[in-house]
Structure formats: C-alpha cells, structure tokens
Amino acid sequence: MSQTATSPTSNHAVATNDQSHDLALLQLGRRLQADGYQFTTVTPLTHQRNNGRENNHHARDLRDIFGWNRPFDSQLLPDAELKALLSIAVVRAHAGLWISDVRWSTLHDLLFVHSGFPTVAQDSVFFGPDTYRFAHAIEEHLRTSVHPIHTAVDIGCGSGAGAILIARARRDAQVLAVDINPTALRFTAVNAALAETENVSxxxxxxxxxxxxEFDLIVANPPYMQDTQKRAYRHGGERLGSALSVRIVEQAMHRLTPGGSLVLYTGAPWVDGTDLFMEHARPIVDVPGFTWSYREVDPDVFGEELETENYAQAERIAAVVLTVTRAAS
Structure with missing residues (x-):
C-alpha cells in the first residue's frame, strides 16, 4: 500500500540555508570514498581510551581527523579544502589546531557522516557498534524473509543506515527514513546520496x-538509555530507557501489511532477573494474527552505566532483536 507524510525533508531537497553545508559534506564524503577511506566506529569508552594514549593526542592522517576526531594541523588538509570546511562550520578552531565537528564511518562499502566525538549535543546523530548490530539484523531478515518489500520505513533513522541498507537491497522499494531530529534527516540525505539510493526519502x-x-518492513534502532539530560539521540524514556522501544512496538505492529515485519534492535535492561523491555512488550506482541521471535545478540552492553544512579538496581543491559510478523491474508 502507499504511504504519505506531512512534513517532508527530501534527501535531495534540504532547506536553502543548509544547502552549502550539506553539499560540502557530500563533496567531502566523495573525496573520502575516492581515497579509499575506512573507519569502524567503536564504543565511546574505547574511543576515549584510544584518544587518551600519549601518541594519539593529535591527528596524523584522514582517519585520525574524521574517524578518531583528533585535533589536526593545517598541513593535513589542502588550504582550499580546509577553508571550505571552515566556512560552513564542519571544521573549527581547537586549542591552536583544528577539529572536525563530524565523523565518517564505514559499513561494508558504504560511508556515513555522523556527529563528532563526544556526542553530547541535543541534536547529536549516533553511529557505533549498535549500528553494526542493527545492520546485521536487517540483513539477516532480508536474507530469510520471502515477503516482498514495496514499502519500508526506518523509525528514528539517525544516520539513515537502516533505510539505506534496505533501499540498496530492494531497489524497487520506496523507503522512508523518519526522525524528529532535523540534523539526522540532513545527514541521512547526505548518506543516501553517497550510497546512490534514490529510493530513500x-x-x-x-x-x-x-x-x-502500511509497510512491508518497519525497522528501528531507537535510543534505549535512561538519560538524565533526556538527549533525544540517547534517551529511551522510563523503565531504564525501555519505554520508547515498547511505544515503537505498539505503533508499528498495526502499520504492517499482511505478511509484513517489524525488526526492532534495542537494549533490554535487566533488574532482579527480569527483562524490563520484554516484560512490557510481550503482552503487545503475543496476540492472535502475529508471530514473533526474540533473541539476545549481546548479553552485556554499556556496562559502565551500572555505576550511575539511574542503573543502581540493574544487573545488566542486553542488546536484543525483536521481530514481529503480521499473518498473511
């Protein structure tokens, strides 16, 4: 079935005052692609530990500038390129050097722009280990599902990784990437253009x-932490960050076409032997007309959060995938 939206930010039609910025990002992305740039983004804690090493305080190459997000000297970029990036605030002055406000990560042969390290701003766009696990869940579903995909949506798209993977695998599908964060939508637009996925909006x-x-496939990798600052890219609401994921399940299930599926990658906080996410999601999914599966893909993520006041009662946070499929007519 067809779908419509009321507030478009097309992947080729951004606001006029942002066009120069996004065009510069696109050109930078194409330059990095041509140079064979590769970078796998790690957890914030691992990133911090790497950058804290004595020899890693300053950048030595493009991976250091745009992957590890280290301060760099002018000589590492051509004058014209540095001036262009400064003019549209992709690069800024930092302690007598320069630093990038964005990072670039690779997933397979794809390149994604996302927020610089550390991701502390309200409109930060996250990309990291969760993105790679989310991508694997989508790819596994695409390999095993026989249901045709004509329409799909990536909820809380962030960098657009989920939408772009679906669009590349199903070139005839119309894929929506939705988010409440305008920066995420603009980064998704740039990343979709780099991936040459004209079927992403x-x-x-x-x-x-x-x-x-209705949609043949709905995917989501939502924020799942209970963040004291309630930053949109990180805060998953109450019940130790699991409330938003439950809300997605509630909204998505009845927007599936017959035979369509929801693939949700999220975090599940455990307290006293109870999975708080599944405790509230199970009554929603375990109903006539739907089948579902649930699995842990990593039993222990963001363990450092257990030292915070919010998670004082939590045993662990697991990375999980919930797949819900509506019965075919």
Whole structure:
C-alpha cells in the first residue's frame, strides 16, 4: 500500500540555508570514498581510551581527523579544502589546531557522516557498534524473509543506515527514513546520496505519527538509555530507557501489511532477573494474527552505566532483536 507524510525533508531537497553545508559534506564524503577511506566506529569508552594514549593526542592522517576526531594541523588538509570546511562550520578552531565537528564511518562499502566525538549535543546523530548490530539484523531478515518489500520505513533513522541498507537491497522499494531530529534527516540525505539510493526519502516524524499507510518492513534502532539530560539521540524514556522501544512496538505492529515485519534492535535492561523491555512488550506482541521471535545478540552492553544512579538496581543491559510478523491474508 502507499504511504504519505506531512512534513517532508527530501534527501535531495534540504532547506536553502543548509544547502552549502550539506553539499560540502557530500563533496567531502566523495573525496573520502575516492581515497579509499575506512573507519569502524567503536564504543565511546574505547574511543576515549584510544584518544587518551600519549601518541594519539593529535591527528596524523584522514582517519585520525574524521574517524578518531583528533585535533589536526593545517598541513593535513589542502588550504582550499580546509577553508571550505571552515566556512560552513564542519571544521573549527581547537586549542591552536583544528577539529572536525563530524565523523565518517564505514559499513561494508558504504560511508556515513555522523556527529563528532563526544556526542553530547541535543541534536547529536549516533553511529557505533549498535549500528553494526542493527545492520546485521536487517540483513539477516532480508536474507530469510520471502515477503516482498514495496514499502519500508526506518523509525528514528539517525544516520539513515537502516533505510539505506534496505533501499540498496530492494531497489524497487520506496523507503522512508523518519526522525524528529532535523540534523539526522540532513545527514541521512547526505548518506543516501553517497550510497546512490534514490529510493530513500527523509521525513520529519515522531515515530509514525506524521506518516500514513502500511509497510512491508518497519525497522528501528531507537535510543534505549535512561538519560538524565533526556538527549533525544540517547534517551529511551522510563523503565531504564525501555519505554520508547515498547511505544515503537505498539505503533508499528498495526502499520504492517499482511505478511509484513517489524525488526526492532534495542537494549533490554535487566533488574532482579527480569527483562524490563520484554516484560512490557510481550503482552503487545503475543496476540492472535502475529508471530514473533526474540533473541539476545549481546548479553552485556554499556556496562559502565551500572555505576550511575539511574542503573543502581540493574544487573545488566542486553542488546536484543525483536521481530514481529503480521499473518498473511
């Protein structure tokens, strides 16, 4: 079935005052692609530990500038390129050197722009180990599902990784990438252009509220921490960050076409032997007309959070994948 949206931010039609910035990002991405740039983004703690080493305080090459996000000297970029990036605030002055406000990561042969390290701003766009696990879950579903995909949506798209993977695998599908963060939509637009996925469109929406219709595939990798600052890219709401994921399940299940599936990658906090996410999701998914599967893909992520006040009662946080499929007509 068709779907519509009410607040478009097309992957080729960004606001006029952002066009120069996004065009410069696209040109930088193409330059990095041509140079064979590769970088795998790690957890924030591992990133911090790497950059804290004595020999890693300053950048030595493009991976250091745009991957490890280290301060760099002018000689590492051509004058014209540095001036262009400075003019549109992709690069800024930092302690007598320069530093990039964005990072670039690779996933297979794809390149993604996302926020610089550390991701502390309200409109930060996250990319990291969760993205790689989310990508694997999507790819596994695409390999094993026989249901045709004509329409798909990536909820809380961030960098657009989920939408772009689907669009590349199903060139005839129309894929929406939705987010409440305008920066995420703009980065998704740049990343979709780099991936040459003309069948991806980015739209402003709080989950599925601003779009209509049903979908053959819905995917989501939402924030799942209980963040004291309630930053949009990180905060998953109450019940130790699991509330947003439950809300996605509630909205998505009845927006599936017959035979369509929801693939949700999220975090599951455990307290006293109870999975708080599944405790609230199970009554929603375990109903007539739907089948579901649930698995842990990593039993222990973001363990450092257990030292915070929010997670004082938690045993662990697991990375999980919930797949819900609507019965075919």
């Amino acid at each position: 980015a739209w402003h929406s709080d989950l599925l509220e601003s779009i209509s219709g």
